[in-house]
Amino acid sequence: MPQEIKDLHTYLRDLEARHPEAMLRIKRPISLRYELTALQKKLEDLKKYPVIVAERPLKVDGSPSEHPVVVNLTASRYLVAEAIGIDPRRVALEYSGKTAARVAPVVVAKQEAPVKQVVVKGEAVDLLRLPIPLHQELDPGPYVAAGYVVTCDPETGVDNSALQRLWVKSKNRAGYFPASTSHAMANLAKWWNRGEDMPIAVWIGHHPAALGGGQVKLGYPESHWPAMGGALGQPLRLVPTETFGEKLMVPADAEIVIEGYVPREVYEAEGPFGEYTGYAGAQRPSPVVEVTCVTHRRDAIFHDFGVGLADMLVLGMFPLEARVYQIVKQLVPELVNVHFPLSGHRFHAYLQLSKTRPGIGKDAILAALPCDSRLKHVIAVDDDIDVFNEAEVLWAVATRTQWDKDLVVIPGASIFPLDPSAPYPGTFGTKGGIDATCPPPLDLGMPRQFQATNKVPDEVAGRVRVEDYVDEGSLAKFPGSF
Numbered sequence: 001m002p003q004e005i006k007d008l009h010t011y012l013r014d015l016e017a018r019h020p021e022a023m024l025r026i027k028r029p030i031s032l033r034y035e036l037t038a039l040q041k042k043l044e045d046l047k048k049y050p051v052i053v054a055e056r057p058l059k060v061d062g063s064p065s066e067h068p069v070v071v072n073l074t075a076s077r078y079l080v081a082e083a084i085g086i087d088p089r090r091v092a093l094e095y096s097g098k099t100a101a102r103v104a105p106v107v108v109a110k111q112e113a114p115v116k117q118v119v120v121k122g123e124a125v126d127l128l129r130l131p132i133p134l135h136q137e138l139d140p141g142p143y144v145a146a147g148y149v150v151t152c153d154p155e156t157g158v159d160n161s162a163l164q165r166l167w168v169k170s171k172n173r174a175g176y177f178p179a180s181t182s183h184a185m186a187n188l189a190k191w192w193n194r195g196e197d198m199p200i201a202v203w204i205g206h207h208p209a210a211l212g213g214g215q216v217k218l219g220y221p222e223s224h225w226p227a228m229g230g231a232l233g234q235p236l237r238l239v240p241t242e243t244f245g246e247k248l249m250v251p252a253d254a255e256i257v258i259e260g261y262v263p264r265e266v267y268e269a270e271g272p273f274g275e276y277t278g279y280a281g282a283q284r285p286s287p288v289v290e291v292t293c294v295t296h297r298r299d300a301i302f303h304d305f306g307v308g309l310a311d312m313l314v315l316g317m318f319p320l321e322a323r324v325y326q327i328v329k330q331l332v333p334e335l336v337n338v339h340f341p342l343s344g345h346r347f348h349a350y351l352q353l354s355k356t357r358p359g360i361g362k363d364a365i366l367a368a369l370p371c372d373s374r375l376k377h378v379i380a381v382d383d384d385i386d387v388f389n390e391a392e393v394l395w396a397v398a399t400r401t402q403w404d405k406d407l408v409v410i411p412g413a414s415i416f417p418l419d420p421s422a423p424y425p426g427t428f429g430t431k432g433g434i435d436a437t438c439p440p441p442l443d444l445g446m447p448r449q450f451q452a453t454n455k456v457p458d459e460v461a462g463r464v465r466v467e468d469y470v471d472e473g474s475l476a477k478f479p480g481s482f
C-alpha cells in the first residue's frame with residue numbers, strides 16, 4: 001500500500017485521534033487582531049501548549065475568514081519531538097540523526113497538487129482575504145509569521161527555503177525581512193547585482209516534520225527539499241510555481257503559496273516587530289515583495305506562529321541543541337546533554353557533564369559559545385542536575401559556584417544583532433558562562449569532592465508512595481508555591 005502523504009491536514013487529523021487532549025478547537029469567533037495571540041500568551045503563562053485551531057477567526061478588519069487558523073503547532077516540545085520521531089529529552093542527541101537523512105523530492109503535476117486547487121493571479125490577487133494575524137501592540141500591521149520563503153541562487157539555480165516574515169501592507173504588497181546572515185539574503189544580493197528583480201515564493205503550512213527539515217541550516221547553495229523529505233520520512237512532493245515554472249518549485253501539499261518578485265533596490269520601512277526575543281525589534285529599511293499570484297487548497301488552514309512565544313522558539317531550539325551537542329562532544333566527550341530553555345529565548349544553553357577531569361566545565365562553555373551567534377550564556381552543570389528543570393540548574397549556580405573562579409566573560413565576541421542589549425552597531429558584545437559543576441573525583445571511580453546532597457534512603461523513597469496517602473482530587477487542589 002502506498003504511504004499516506006504527510007501534510008498539515010493529515011497531521012492534525014492523526015494528532016486529534018492520538019491525543020485529543022492536546023488540541024483546542026475554538027468554534028466561536030475569535031479576532032486575529034491580537035485576540036488569538038492574547039489567548040496563546042495566557043495559556044503559555046499557565047505552561048499549557050495545546051495545538052489551537054481557530055475554526056471561525058475574524059480577520060483584522062473584523063470580517064469572518066474563509067479559512068481556519070492553526071497556532072501552537074510547534075509549541076510543545078513533546079509534540080514536536082513526537083512528530084519527528086525522537087525523545088523530547090534527547091533532542092540534542094537524536095535530532096541530527098533524523099534531519100541528516102536526505103530523501104530526494106519528486107515533482108508532481110499541477111492537477112495532483114492540493115495547493116493548486118485555487119489559483120488567483122494578477123489584479124485578482126488579494127492577500128487581505130487571508131486570515132493574517134496582528135500579533136503585538138507595536139507591530140505596524142498583520143504579519144505572515146510562518147511562511148517559508150523560497151528563493152534560488154541565480155548562478156546555480158539551487159533553491160533555498162527560509163522561515164522569514166512578511167508584513168502584509170496591501171492586497172499585493174508586503175514588507176520582507178531577510179537577515180543579513182541568511183542564505184536568502186545571499187541570493188537576493190546576487191539577483192540585484194545582476195540588475196534583476198528576485199523571484200520569490202512563500203509557502204505556508206505543512207507537516208511539522210517538514211517545517212523542521214526546512215529549518216535545518218545547510219551549506220550554501222543547498223536545497224532544503226531533501227532535508228524536509230528526510231525529516232518527513234518520505235519524498236517531498238513539489239510542483240512548479242505559476243509565475244516561474246520549474247525555476248522555482250513549492251511543496252505541492254502546502255496549504256497556501258504566495259508568489260512574486262522582490263524588486264531591485266527597493267527598500268521601505270519594516271517593523272517594529274514583536275521579535276522572538278520578547279521585545280519589539282527596531283524598524284529598519286527592508287526589501288518588499290510585489291505579489292503576482294496566490295494559490296491555495298480549497299480547505300486551506302492558515303498556519304501562524306505566536307511570535308515571541310514557545311510556538312516559534314521550540315522549532316528553532318531543536319537544531320541549536322543538536323549543533324551544540326555535536327560540536328562540544330568532539331572536544332569534551334563527557335558531555336551528556338544540552339538544553340536551550342524556553343526562558344532564555346535561544347540566548348541560554350544548559351550543558352550537562354559527567355565530570356571526571358578538572359577544567360572540563362570551562363572547556364565545554366568555551367566550545368559551546370561560538371556554535372551560534374544567538375547563544376550568549378552557557379551554564380555547565382553536573383549529571384545529577386536535570387537540565388530540563390531550571391530550578392535545579394539555578395540551585396547548582398547558587399550552591400556550586402564562586403564567581404571569581406567560575407565565571408567566564410568574553411568581551412568583543414560576535415553576538416546576534418536582535419539581542420536588545422547588544423551595544424551599537426549590534427554585531428559584537430559579551431558572551432559568557434557559569435561553570436556550576438563540582439570539583440571532579442580525585443581519581444576515576446572515587447566520589448566527587450563536594451558535600452553530599454540531601455536524600456532519604458533509597459529503600460524508603462521506593463516504599464513511600466503519594467497515592468497511598470492522598471487521593472487524586474485532593475492532590476490537584478493542594479496549594480502550589482513559588
Ligand SMILES: Cc1cc2nc3c(=O)[nH]c(=O)nc-3n(C[C@H](O)[C@H](O)[C@H](O)COP(=O)(O)O)c2cc1C
Pocket residue numbers: 145160161162163164165166177178179180181182183184185215216217218305312313315316
Ligand atoms: C518563527 C521564526 C521566524 C523567523 N523569522 C525570520 C525573518 O523574518 N527573517 C530572517 O532572516 N530570519 C528569520 N528566522 C530565522 C531563519 O529562519 C533562520 O535563520 C534560517 O536558518 C535562515 O535560513 P537560510 O540561511 O537557509 O536562508 C526566523 C526563525 C523562526 C523560527
